[in-house]
Structure formats: C-alpha cells, structure tokens
Amino acid sequence: MASPVTTTHLATLKSQGNPIVMVTAYDATMARLADRAGVDVLLVGDSLGMVVQGHPTTLPVTLDQMVYHTAMVRRGAERPFIVADLPFGTFQVSVEAGVEAALRLVKEGGAHGVKLEGATGQVLEIVRMLTSHGTPVTGHVGLIPQSVHGLGGFRMQGRDEANARRILDDARALQDAGAHMIVLESIPSDLAATITGALAIPTIGIGAGPRCDGQVLVVNDLLGMDDEFCPSFVRQYASLAGTITDALSRYAGEVRAGAFPPSTQP
Ligand code: KIV
DSSP, rough: OOOOOOOHHHHHHHHOOOOOEEEHHHHHHHHHHHHHHSSSEEEEEEHHHHHTTTTTSSTOHHHOOOOHHHHHHHHOSSSSSSEEEEEEETTTTTTHHHHHHHHHHTTTOOOOOOOOOOOOOOHHHHHHHHHHHTOOOOEEESSSGGHHHHHTTSOOOEEESSHHHHHHHHHHHHHTOOSEEEEEEEEOHHHHHHHHHHHHSSSSESOOOOOOEEEEOOOOTTTTOOOOOTTTTOOSOOOOOHHHHHHHHHHHHHHHHTTTTTTTTO
C-alpha cells in the first residue's frame, strides 16, 4: 500500500507545485474507488445534505449523520487524507461545542482532520484550540454554503474590492490560527490566485479557477449523477445518471419479461 497522505505531504505538494486532488465521498464504495484512482484528499462534505439526502441546502445535516458517513468513508479508504465537515449548528453555538463536535468526527468517524466554514472570531478560536492539540483543520472561505440565506443564495463572492479584501484577510487569519489548508469556493480566479500566492498553506478551489494549489468537486457532480443540475464550474467526467437509469430499466424489463434470472440458474 502507498503511504497514507499526511498534512506534511500536502504541504510538500504545494511547495513543489504539484496539484492536490480532492473529491467528496460519502460512503465506503466511493471512498474505495477514489482511493484506487489516486485521489489525495477525501472530503466528507456536508454537501451530502443536498446530493445524498435531497435537501435544498446543507443546513439540515446533523453531527450524528456526519459521524456516520465519515466512518463509512474511513472504512473504504487507505491512502487518502480524510477531512470531515463540521455541520451547521455545531461550531456556531460556542467554541466548546465546536471543539467537541470536531473531536467526535475524529474519534468516532475516524477523520484525519476537520473543515469548518468562515473566519469569525469564534471559528478562529476553534481552529487555534484544535490545531494546538494536533487536530488538522481546513478552512473554507468565499461562498460558505452554511450562510446561504445570509449571502442571498449560492452566488459568487469577492466580486467587489471590499469583499475581496475581506476574503483575503479571512484566509490569512485562518492560516495564522493554524489551519493547514483552505477551500476557496466560488470566488473570481484572480482573487484565488492572489490568496494562493499570499498563503504558505495549500488552497483548494471549487469554482475559483485554475490558479489554486488543488481542486475539489462534489463527486456526484463530476460523475454526472444528476442530469438536471450541473453548475457552470463543474466538468462532468461521466454521465452516470443515464448509465444507471439505463441499467435499471434493462433489469426491470428483464425481470418483468421473465428473462432474469435465467431458467438455467439452479
Ligand atoms: O460540503 C462540501 O462538499 C464542500 C465542498 C463543496 C467544498 O464543502
């Protein structure tokens, strides 16, 4: 088995100019396939609230559900570094609640590190506490989906100068607090390049252009699992919605026609 990915390895990838490959995973099967494909980081994202649970936002996802999915991903993957999202309603309550939630994702879920959105004073304090005890933390700035209602929808951030400056300051503050990596979501490509150049830690973009240290996509999006939803920044590397529907239709047809199972089967 190749050696497991560590925070040191991720930092080295940045310093050597080698892109970091991150993708979301929510269960052991996908984790195993992503591991086999050579993905560096698996993100057990709270996007599972939308792509697995069918909610319109990530807000309903609970900590118990995140622990459950993280444990599945951990069982499926050997090499990738596994990051689990702190869901809405955990770290927003208090520093203690945020730290306790993060420790559950590590202790019960088996995550190697956690991710939390934003850079409020409370978030920075949680990052400081976790990293001082050796728990790696990934930051997340730009479009932070848990604030979707406050942001007025899933829309690009950092378009005007003041907002761009705030996102850069937030990224710096997260690095200073001890974060080892930062997700930049839905911000202009130039801003992502500026942040990537300004930080010593790796940046991982989603809808943030090519000049980040790595990229992340929601696995269901890149596999084309939903043929009615494809954000403009996504590239679909497969069209599984059609492939799966076709396979299931053929199965249904053969069961109804009496062609499966075959009469020769004992
Ligand atoms: O929840 C998630 O999948 C994420 C990615 C979109 C970065 O946070």
